[in-house]
Amino acid sequence: MIKLYQYAPSGNCYKVRLLLHQLGLPFETVEMDLLAGAAQTPEFKAKNPAARVPTVELEPGVFLAESNAILWYFAEGTPFIPTGRRERARMLQWMFFEQYSHEPYIAVLRAWHSLFGVPMGKEHEVEERTRKGYAALDVMEGHLQQHPFFAGEHYSLADIALYAYTHVAHEGRFDLSGYPALHAWFERIRAQPRHLLITDSAIARAYGKGTSPP
């Protein structure tokens, strides 16, 4: 069975759970205590030298890492990847945007403000990350004012990738009240068959422990 090494509250890990659930693919999870250094052990680095979750074991001894590459792997040949060449590239454009221009700001501030606390010596980074996070949200809002989803006219991996941290951006102290198109898109995402909440994980018990209200 597919084995997902994860930290349940992570949006990157949630992406994988959401897709696997929507595809109806059974999987088991291995919860990683990141604060205790579980990803930094030689044993785990043999699975993923980059020492990050999610990491998936496809079959015994065969591992795949990077959330968006994992999404691609499981979605190949399914409606989660557009059939048109241009829409497929557009989907990847948004997935790379997510990892480069969105996650380092919105996900990191959520982790700092709601999960782990702002690390000592990083306080001065909050303002810049906040500004760049809003810039990413602005780009998304602009797109969603013209389009229902991010790649073509249908729900795809780009939506899963961007939804994961955007819908919990308030936990990073982002105020989403000025983003009506984002909220309408949230509703379209939640209306997809077999949607799964970020808290819907048998092993997501830790989630919410330190979270702040919206």
Next chain:
Amino acid sequence: MIKLYQYAPSGNCYKVRLLLHQLGLPFETVEMDLLAGAAQTPEFKAKNPAARVPTVELEPGVFLAESNAILWYFAEGTPFIPTGRRERARMLQWMFFEQYSHEPYIAVLRAWHSLFGVPMGKEHEVEERTRKGYAALDVMEGHLQQHPFFAGEHYSLADIALYAYTHVAHEGRFDLSGYPALHAWFERIRAQPRHLLITDSAIARAYGKGTSPP
């Protein structure tokens, strides 16, 4: 004709030139004066709301952004993307690794040390970015001690994506002398048919202006 909006010294833009040249696809370039804010104009943001280069105009009025998504688009159906499902996902794994765990450290320090100078107020970030850059190089070295390329047994987009900034990492003051497998891989990359240097661009005249010696 394909139009590439670029800043010639950028490794992300070099990736696209290298692939297009290796595919034998003719293209023209539009040089963007990033320091003068050329990417921040409303006119350019209509092409790419994320205001970044490379951005490619596929046909009049149709734009694609994010270097690695652009690589994917042009390489579909060519030997630059592995035919095996697992190798294809592995290739994407390394391309996402490049954008998340490599580029923000190695490319940014190169830009600071060799092109634009370290921005005021960012001096304290140099140490952390250096440390994380070496961590990425270590992961690459470990992989290359076991494999000739990054995805499967052949040159692919993952190699183009990672080569772009790694082979000029010394311009970010990274010492590559302790990385023999990286150097051997550099040679394999340079031995590919129709290889192109990062300085091989009719409009790359600006390149090297402020660069420091290795």
